[in-house]
Amino acid sequence: xxxxxxxxxxxxxxxxxxxxxxxxxxxxxxxxxxxxxxxxxxxxxxxxxxxxxxxxxxxxxxxxxxxxxxxxxxxxxxxxxxxxxxxxxxxxxxxxxxxxxxxxxxxxxxxxxxxxxxxxxxxxxxxxxxxxxxxxxxxxxxxxxxxxxxxxxxxxxxxxxxxxxxxxxxxxxxxxxxxxxxxxxxxxxxxxxxxxxxxxxxxxxxxxxxxxxxxxxxxx
Numbered sequence: 455x456x457x458x459x460x461x462x463x464x465x466x467x468x469x470x471x472x473x474x475x476x477x478x479x480x481x482x483x484x485x486x487x488x489x490x491x492x493x494x495x496x497x498x499x500x501x502x503x504x505x506x507x508x509x510x511x512x513x514x515x516x517x518x519x520x521x522x523x524x525x526x527x528x529x530x531x532x533x534x535x536x537x538x539x540x541x542x543x544x545x546x547x548x549x550x551x552x553x554x555x556x557x558x559x560x561x562x563x564x565x566x567x568x569x570x571x572x573x574x575x576x577x578x579x580x581x582x583x584x585x586x587x588x589x590x591x592x593x594x595x596x597x598x599x600x601x602x603x604x605x606x607x608x609x610x611x612x613x614x615x616x617x618x619x620x621x622x623x624x625x626x627x628x629x630x631x632x633x634x635x636x637x638x639x640x641x642x643x644x645x646x647x648x649x650x651x652x653x654x655x656x657x658x659x660x661x662x663x664x665x666x667x668x669x670x671x672x673x674x
Contacts, residue, residue: 488550557592573642602617615628
């Protein structure tokens with residue numbers, strides 16, 4: 455992974471709702487780190503710096519370095535609680551990473567070569583059924599994202615999860631549940647409005663052709 459993230463955190467000893475409100479007045483917010491057989495630790499983080507990190511898509515699917523009292527821990531962002539009405543982080547959960555334990559994490563999908571898609575060249579519209587997918591892998595194998603190449607996608611066809619090329623050591627969690635979970639991830643179809651107009655034109659064509667000929671039925 456080419457990008458690295460380092461998060462400075464302080465140990466939080468003043469707990470409770472009142473303490474959390476006071477933290478937010480100081481432009482900080484509460485968090486917790488847990489996992490890897492160690493006790494959970496309550497933390498407080500700088501709100502502005504953390505928001506800046508969240509602007510980067512890679513932050514959500516990277517191994518993060520959490521610095522607590524001069525000691526670094528490798529973690530992933532496990533959960534994030536946002537304020538429902540304004541841009542504010544209410545709480546964050548970090549999960550410690552073990553080099554020998556598989557992670558389950560959602561990573562983004564990047565769709566490439568859409569300009570070369572034959573179905574789109576025929577007037578079809580490319581749709582993305584999902585934009586992220588859950589993977590299982592060791593921390594060292596965690597991909598920043600997965601690419602979906604749509605350069606061969608024909609009109610009225612779809613690409614499924616089983617068509618995704620994953621790096622060595624990475625598994626798609628959905629596919630482990632069987633073929634019934636092999637969902638489409640991208641497809642190309644003619645927009646509904648256009649196809650309906652064509653059907654109407656085709657149905658009206660014989661009548662129109664007769665009108666153009668100007669022929670009248672013969673009298674008996």
